[in-house]
Amino acid sequence: MFVPFKEILKDAYSNKYAVGAFNCLSLENAMGAIQAAEELRSPIIIQLAEVQFPYSPMEKMAPVFIESAEKASIPVCVHLDHGQSLETCVRAMKLGFQSIMYDGANLPLEENIRNTKEIVRIARALNVDIEAELGKVGNANSEQDNVSDIFTDVDESAYFIKETAVDALAIAIGNLHGKYVATPQLNIERLQEINNRNRLPLVLHGGSGTSFEDFKSCIHNGICKINVATAIQIAVTNKLEKYFKTVSNPNYIDMKYQMVEASKEAVIEHMLLFESNGKA
Numbered sequence: 001m002f003v004p005f006k007e008i009l010k011d012a013y014s015n016k017y018a019v020g021a022f023n024c025l026s027l028e029n030a031m032g033a034i035q036a037a038e039e040l041r042s043p044i045i046i047q048l049a050e051v052q053f054p055y056s057p058m059e060k061m062a063p064v065f066i067e068s069a070e071k072a073s074i075p076v077c078v079h080l081d082h083g084q085s086l087e088t089c090v091r092a093m094k095l096g097f098q099s100i101m102y103d104g105a106n107l108p109l110e111e112n113i114r115n116t117k118e119i120v121r122i123a124r125a126l127n128v129d130i131e132a133e134l135g136k137v138g139n140a141n142s143e144q145d146n147v148s149d150i151f152t153d154v155d156e157s158a159y160f161i162k163e164t165a166v167d168a169l170a171i172a173i174g175n176l177h178g179k180y181v182a183t184p185q186l187n188i189e190r191l192q193e194i195n196n197r198n199r200l201p202l203v204l205h206g207g208s209g210t211s212f213e214d215f216k217s218c219i220h221n222g223i224c225k226i227n228v229a230t231a232i233q234i235a236v237t238n239k240l241e242k243y244f245k246t247v248s249n250p251n252y253i254d255m256k257y258q259m260v261e262a263s264k265e266a267v268i269e270h271m272l273l274f275e276s277n278g279k280a
């Protein structure tokens with residue numbers, strides 16, 4: 001069933017767990033993710049990022065996401081991840097995405113605020129919820145992004161939230177997208193400061209490869225949405241590699257089942273860490 005982003009996050013924030021937001025690039029990813037959520041009775045966010053459109057076009061994936069959400073027996077939110085322009089965000093709203101992340105993190109603060117505010121204004125009219133990013137969640141394979149001066153500033157976070165009235169804020173505390181070279185050490189103190197100052201649902205991007213301890217500290221200190229993409233892709237790739245190595249007569253249908261199964265297993269593993277099981 002469709003449940004609004006704000007509602008899913010409100011429950012997670014009050015009850016100190018996180019909802020997994022899983023990037024689904026295929027039908028198999030989406031099927032596996034929803035099966036995992038139903039099996040664990042967990043709410044779930046399924047999402048697609050703009051950088052993923054070249055191989056998973058939004059217009060083709062939207063009907064899959066929406067049908068999955070409508071038919072599911074647990075709360076599902078269909079979310080656009082890292083929308084890079086107003087045009088993309090509006091396209092997603094028209095397709096039925098219930099929430100949008102506008103990513104203006106690379107822009108100067110005032111420009112990020114201006115753009116985010118404009119998107120919030122449109123979203124409110126259409127009953128769509130908005131996540132924005134402050135600080136910069138970079139890439140694990142970029143040396144430039146492995147530095148602390150891209151962390152979210154506490155004072156700026158309060159100013160940004162007051163100005164834009166967003167529903168959730170993605171923060172940078174040492175988290176990075178992609179495959180970490182070494183397990184990251186998140187700055188939990190910074191997270192606590194941001195949470196104490198704002199009391200707004202916070203989002204952790206770059207969930208794949210985070211340590212058990214950091215996940216726990218995050219979900220008990222205001223992080224109530226955790227994005228996971230790379231871990232699912234790795235799980236599917238590894239499963240297929242094993243399948244082709246061990247099966248003498250591989251076939252396409254079995255391969256598709258393997259992909260669904262691997263997606264499901266990866267999502268289950270993360271939901272248990274996020275303590276969202278049994279919350280639906």
Ligand code: 13P
Nearest residue numbers: 178205206208227229230
């Ligand atoms: P990972 O690929 O590192 O899990 O990051 C996912 C993400 O944050 C998507 O926005």
